[in-house]
Amino acid sequence: MSQRTHLTSLKIGYGLRDFVQKEGYNRHHLGKDIIAGLTVGILAIPVSMALATGIGISPIYGLYTAIVAGFVTALAGGSRYSIAGPTASFVILLIPVAESYGLFGVMLVSLLTGLLLMLMAYYRFGRWIEYIPETIILGFTTGIATIIILLQINYFFGLALQDLPSNFLERLAVMLQAMVLHIHWPSATIGLATLVFMVAWHRLNIRFPGHLPGLIVASLLTFYWNQEGAQVATIGQLFGEIPHYLPSFQGVELAQQLTEMSLGSLWEMLKFLLPIAFALALLGAMESLFCAAILDSTAGTRHSPNSELLGQGVGNLFSALFGGFASSGAIARSTTNLRAGAVSPVAGMVHALVVLFAIFFLAGLLVHLPLPAMSALLILVAWRMSEFPRAIALIRSSERGDTFVFLACFSVILVLDVVNAVIAGMILASILFIKEIAEMTKLQNLRGHKRYDCEKLPADWAIYRIQGPLFFAAADRIFGELSDNLPGQKGILLQMDAVTILDSGGLSALRRFVTIAQRQGVEVYLSELQFQPLRTLARYGLEKFGPHFQLFSSLDDAQNAAQNLSQPTAESSLSAELARTP
Secondary structure, eight states, rough: OOOOHHHOOTHHHHHHHHHHHEEEEOOOOOOHHHHHHHHHHHHHHHHHHHHHHHSOOOHHHHHHHHHHHHHHHHHHSSSSOOOEEEOHHHHHHHHHHHHHHHHHHHHHHHHHHHHHHHHHHTTOOHHHTTTSSSSHHHHHHHHHHHHHHHHTTHHHTTTTOOOOOSSSHHHHHHHHHHHHHHHOOHHHHHHHHHHEEEEEEEHHOOOTOOOHHHHHHHHHHHHHHHHOOOOBHHHHHHHHOOOOOOOOOOOOHHHHHHHOHHHHHHHHHHHHHHHHHHHHHHHHHHHHHHHHHHHHHHTTOOOHHHHHHHHHHHHHHHHHHTTTOEEOOHHHOOOOOTTTTSSTTTTHHHHHHHHHHHHHSHHHHTTTBBBBHHHHHHHHHHHHTTTHHHHHHHHHHHHHHHHHHHHHHHHHHHOOOOOHHHHHHHHHHHHHHHHHHHHOEEEOOOTOHHHHHTTTTTTTTEEEEEEEEHHHHHHHHHHHHHHHHHEEEEEEEEEEOOOOOOOOHHHHHHHHHHHHHHHOEEEEEEEOOOOOHHHHHHHGGGGGGGEEEEEEEHHHHHHHHHHHHHHHHHHHHHHHHHHHHH
């Protein structure tokens, strides 16, 4: 497969097809996938529950998301090793949806996210997502991680606050005030002990994830401590029992609730949900493709970006229709999957079946998980997602513009929301990118240059070389400088071999420059144009530039034409001088 075909391909189940076609599939492969699926499935159970409680909904819906999205995305996606499921980056976006419209809104916005991802795949947006600057991605992830970590104050310190403000800063102020006045020390002890245990486990380089052992120890401590009246909150106390049944199809119920709404209410809800769905789709696409690229660099494989977007879209669609919420490629679970020996997407399907097993056989135990310990797990997941060290290194080593974009995204997420941060980050990055590209366009005086033979050009002609794209941000500056050098010249020759782009803004600037030159009686010659600028001029019409504007295929031809134009003037001057001689 050529590189271009690989980047633009769109096939359902590309990851599984690619592996089977290239390497086949046998018992040895299945054994490796089962071991990897068991490992990552055990990791996914507590993480999925913690992320669901972070949104404010029952942990069962986090498990449903891991089951449905994990299985469908592995089957339909474009990466061999990616594990799809609930991710920390989505929590902060889904919190206001859950508060405003409950589980119905969470499922509906997830459905819209899936449709948008499928649309992005259809229009081959997979390869273009990679062009989003790292500063924006880091701004998103660090900002979201900061919010997630700070929002855990409520359960981590056992505050048990209800009806908190929807605005993040107001909510944070309420929680900090309550923490100072009403901290619940048994809950804080359980949360801190769980966090320390998990960090220490990770630093011991034990291959088995420390999430499950940490939660088991925390649950045992909570059980015995609550026997003595400590009153540490558990999942069962907050959300009730975890049901023992499969995810069921919720499409009919969703359709019924939509049809029962008035047009006004429906429109208001869609105005609220669509920007969030757009942000979820964009963030999910970036996170999933970034995850797939990391896995490829480690394993030496190649994923299909558009096929991965299609798989993520289908996974989100089915997740919403079967009681789950929005999902994306989870970097921590995916890298664990690869390190555990996975060879194909079958490992992702096995991981989903492990989570399904937990619902049937472990639900009675899962309700005893303490909320402070779940908050500690969410803090650890958010910290690892955020890549704070990379963000600090970026601020120290990058240009001022990159640092400004990062801080703008980070600040807007904290002060406003992720949707506005997406818009602000893309606008700022685009402006800075245009500025940098415009500064790459240079003007070089070739008179006396050793590389270019300009001796044939008459002395009353100027010669310049333009290097870089001539678009709206650069063309006005370049042609402005050339206009200042027109007085006293018979003509001006522009060497255009290094001009790759001439857009409508550059064309307008060139027209204005030619008009100014013709008013001063100055000829304008252009030589060695590349295909795109030449096509732009031809479409506009060369005759519209007037008789004193010409194009030449080579620098020598342009100089010869300038020399021939000046020759009659020289001969007529000699004749006039001879006529005056007695």
